[in-house]
Amino acid sequence: MAYPKGRRSPNFKDLVGKRFGRLTVVERVGSSPEGQTIWSCRCDCGKFATAKGGNLSHGHTKSCGCLARDRAKEIHTKHGKCPRSGSTAEYALWKHAKKRAREQHVPFDLEVADITIPKTCPIMGTKLAVNTGKPRGNSPSLDKFEPEKGYVKGNVWVISYRANAFKSDFTVAQLKSFVAAIERGPGCDRDVNAARNVLLAGAGAAHKRRLRHVA
Numbered sequence: 649m650a651y652p653k654g655r656r657s658p659n660f661k662d663l664v665g666k667r668f669g670r671l672t673v674v675e676r677v678g679s680s681p682e683g684q685t686i687w688s689c690r691c692d693c694g695k696f697a698t699a700k701g702g703n704l705s706h707g708h709t710k711s712c713g714c715l716a717r718d719r720a721k722e723i724h725t726k727h728g729k730c731p732r733s734g735s736t737a738e739y740a741l742w743k744h745a746k747k748r749a750r751e752q753h754v755p756f757d758l759e760v761a762d763i764t765i766p767k768t769c770p771i772m773g774t775k776l777a778v779n780t781g782k783p784r785g786n787s788p789s790l791d792k793f794e795p796e797k798g799y800v801k802g803n804v805w806v807i808s809y810r811a812n813a814f815k816s817d818f819t820v821a822q823l824k825s826f827v828a829a830i831e832r833g834p835g836c837d838r839d840v841n842a843a844r845n846v847l848l849a850g851a852g853a854a855h856k857r858r859l860r861h862v863a
């Protein structure tokens with residue numbers, strides 16, 4: 649049953665002048681279809697917001713929305729980053745890395761301050777663009793230099809999502825062979841194969857050297 653603006657609902661309580669969190673009730677602006685009074689309130693931050701009487705008196709609505717935003721900022725600050733532009737993206741990378749480290753059972757000792765998003769992808773040279781939702785090719789992505797070492801200080805860098813996917817899909821030898829093949833073009837299959845074998849042998853030796861170095 650709807651209550652038109654001129655009529656008051658049966659459970660009407662005058663809330664004008666009362667405070668609920670950051671909100672001070674200014675005036676009644678109408679009723680909801682279920683008969684709840686809707687109030688216009690001024691928030692401590694200066695903005696106006698409308699709220700149902702029940703939500704105010706039960707403590708569900710305490711601000712124009714600025715309270716939740718301030719809390720989110722506080723969380724980011726706690727993890728060692730000032731609430732400035734860009735901090736949210738770095739915090740998001742940190743949070744996802746922490747989750748992946750748990751899933752992959754690899755070490756994790758990063759703080760948000762250890763993560764810096766560069767202007768361009770250090771591999772592709774393309775501009776990085778922070779976006780929300782599903783990552784795109786040019787979204788920043790945290791990559792482990794040596795995967796087995798995990799997400800630890802000095803072993804991570806921010807590269808484009810596309811470069812990261814590419815890097816994990818192919819070995820260094822395959823990437824070298826890829827470049828050699830494109831540079832040579834068609835009709836040189838034998839040369840390309842020979843070059844690739846040389847590269848594979850070289851990359852294998854380099855990999856062994858690195859493993860020895862790690863051990």
Ligand SMILES: [Zn+2]
Nearest residue numbers: 691693712714
């Ligand atoms: Zn506010």
